[in-house]
Amino acid sequence: AEVLEALSVGTRNQLATLVRLTIASQLKSAIILDDHLVHTDPGRLGWFRDVLRRTALETQVLILTCRPEDYLDPSELPTSGPSHDVAGGTVRAIDLARVLQRWAARA
16 A cells, blocks of 8 residues: 555556456456546557557447547547547547537427
């Protein structure tokens, strides 16, 4: 515990994310991450994007974030509708605000 306390918040969150991804992968289950990498520097975020995409090939990974540019390139973000399929459908980006607006408009 003392060793972990010496690490920065960002590093602890990164380690926790890697452990969770490994467990989800081994259990063949889904994982939900809620902005777990918010304290991660841009260089390391690029590495994590690759890890998350590789994990998503065999495990469902759901990321809830108010910072989608941390996980997707600008060209991968939804522009004309509430969702956008990326990488041949391996990744689906959903803009929840747009989904809720469409739902409210129907009500």
